[in-house]
Amino acid sequence: MDGVDLADLAKEYGTPLYVMSMATLERNIAEVKKAFLGDDAMTETDCAVAEFARAEAETARAKTEVAYASKAFLCTAMAQIIERSGLSLDVVSGGELFTALRAGFPPERIIFHGSNKTPQEIEAAVLAGDVRIVVDADGEVDMIERIYEKLVSEGRLARRGADGADMPVRVLFRINPRVDIHGHEYISTGKADSKFGFSIDEDVIYPAIGRAAAAERVRPVGVHFHVGSQVFDNTAHKAAVGEALKVVKGVKDRLGVELSEVNVGGGFGIRYTDGDVRKPYSYFTDPIVGLVNEYCEANGLAVPKVIIEPGRSIVGDAGLTLYTVGSIREIAGIRKFVSVDGGMTDNIRPALYEAKYEAAIVNRAGEPVNETVTIVGKCCESGDMLIKDTRLAHAESGDILAVFTTGAYGYSMASNYNKQPIPAVVLVDGGKAQLIVRRQTYEELAARDLPLSEH
Numbered sequence: 001m002d003g004v005d006l007a008d009l010a011k012e013y014g015t016p017l018y019v020m021s022m023a024t025l026e027r028n029i030a031e032v033k034k035a036f037l038g039d040d041a042m043t044e045t046d047c048a049v050a051e052f053a054r055a056e057a058e059t060a061r062a063k064t065e066v067a068y069a070s071k072a073f074l075c076t077a078m079a080q081i082i083e084r085s086g087l088s089l090d091v092v093s094g095g096e097l098f099t100a101l102r103a104g105f106p107p108e109r110i111i112f113h114g115s116n117k118t119p120q121e122i123e124a125a126v127l128a129g130d131v132r133i134v135v136d137a138d139g140e141v142d143m144i145e146r147i148y149e150k151l152v153s154e155g156r157l158a159r160r161g162a163d164g165a166d167m168p169v170r171v172l173f174r175i176n177p178r179v180d181i182h183g184h185e186y187i188s189t190g191k192a193d194s195k196f197g198f199s200i201d202e203d204v205i206y207p208a209i210g211r212a213a214a215a216e217r218v219r220p221v222g223v224h225f226h227v228g229s230q231v232f233d234n235t236a237h238k239a240a241v242g243e244a245l246k247v248v249k250g251v252k253d254r255l256g257v258e259l260s261e262v263n264v265g266g267g268f269g270i271r272y273t274d275g276d277v278r279k280p281y282s283y284f285t286d287p288i289v290g291l292v293n294e295y296c297e298a299n300g301l302a303v304p305k306v307i308i309e310p311g312r313s314i315v316g317d318a319g320l321t322l323y324t325v326g327s328i329r330e331i332a333g334i335r336k337f338v339s340v341d342g343g344m345t346d347n348i349r350p351a352l353y354e355a356k357y358e359a360a361i362v363n364r365a366g367e368p369v370n371e372t373v374t375i376v377g378k379c380c381e382s383g384d385m386l387i388k389d390t391r392l393a394h395a396e397s398g399d400i401l402a403v404f405t406t407g408a409y410g411y412s413m414a415s416n417y418n419k420q421p422i423p424a425v426v427l428v429d430g431g432k433a434q435l436i437v438r439r440q441t442y443e444e445l446a447a448r449d450l451p452l453s454e455h
């Protein structure tokens with residue numbers, strides 16, 4: 001991978017091990033910039049999906065912004081890679097915000113999400129600088145106002161605008177566009193029955209945005225939606241942007257406020273197995289931008305900036321996980337289980353939503369793939385199954401197994417269940433490997449535990 005021998009990596013850094021490819025990260029970033037930001041620096045041969053590559057340069061009138069959804073994979077090095085690429089960053093918790101800021105990410109390029117933000121998280125976002133906050137629920141605007149006032153009165157807020165006045169917090173409103181991606185219910189987030197966002201009913205959304213428009217410390221700048229993840233069909237995005245545009249018009253008509261940003265979230269699907277055919281970004285973004293331009297022209301609206309928030313499609317296929325094969329159990333006539341030294345603690349996706357992967361034995365790459373096995377993890381759960389019934393070369397204990405396309409929502413969802421340490425992450429780049437997240441130690445696992453008091 002990127003000129004580095006995976007078996008050597010396993011030996012040097014141990015397993016389970018996340019390995020991220022810099023070349024693939026760069027390729028995905030270049031691809032999204034080319035499709036959406038009109039950045040043509042990339043050659044056709046660099047393009048992973050060359051057959052879909054766009055023939056024309058970006059002609060859209062709408063301004064565009066790409067915010068990488070850091071929930072897919074975030075560590076200091078990843079924040080730095082995104083920062084250097086010029087993309088913005090979507091964070092969804094105080095922890096992600098902290099990691100980004102600590103890595104030097106500029107606040108004005110951070111978009112802060114969350115369906116239930118705590119006062120501490122709002123305070124951190126307001127204190128950080130010009131972070132945009134995506135308001136997701138009633139009461140959040142009031143919370144921002146209260147916290148802003150408190151910080152000003154405590155003399156802790158130095159958010160000076162050009163004219164010397166305190167800068168209001170730029171907010172977007174997350175709407176529930178009531179569209180269904182028909183994917184797994186856990187990754188479909190824009191249906192009517194969803195915990196995310198404001199209803200687009202007139203008596204809900206306009207009073208909510210109206211409160212923000214009237215507030216002193218808050219400035220409504222846009223609307224946001226996210227329809228779900230691992231989406232291969234642009235229908236839901238198109239339907240949802242139609243709903244968002246109606247809100248933009250409604251806000252102008254009723255409140256006299258021109259919203260300048262429409263954030264359409266992420267969700268662009270990637271290839272995990274043969275059944276998945278990755279579409280180019282332009283398959284989603286061209287119709288979205290087209291709809292925005294057409295609608296605004298037809299309705300006399302200023303064209304808002306369109307923001308996308310890809311997560312999985314930036315990091316998913318840049319990552320793989322290496323494991324060491326341990327026990328192998330063949331249950332006659334039923335199944336052959338190949339156990340590895342990780343599992344649901346480093347990759348919960350198969351157990352959580354039956355996500356599918358492919359794998360290969362690194363040290364048997366040239367051998368015939370002639371067995372059907374089920375790869376299982378080491379946790380005390382029958383559901384700790386990484387890949388059910390996959391084809392593999394004959395595995396022996398001690399072999400190094402690679403599970404592909406684990407770069408998104410793997411490391412970031414890792415847990416310490418069964419007191420398993422969180423694996424290390426290595427970045428490979430042009431024949432060199434660099435440790436970017438150290439493996440958690442047993443000492444660190446117990447470091448926050450406190451002994452029983454004497455009384």
Ligand SMILES: Cc1ncc(COP(=O)(O)O)c(C=O)c1O
Nearest residue numbers: 069226229266267309310311312
């Ligand atoms: C608000 C928001 N934006 C962007 C994303 C990224 O989605 P994906 O990784 O599918 O591109 C998510 C994922 O849950 C999200 O909730």
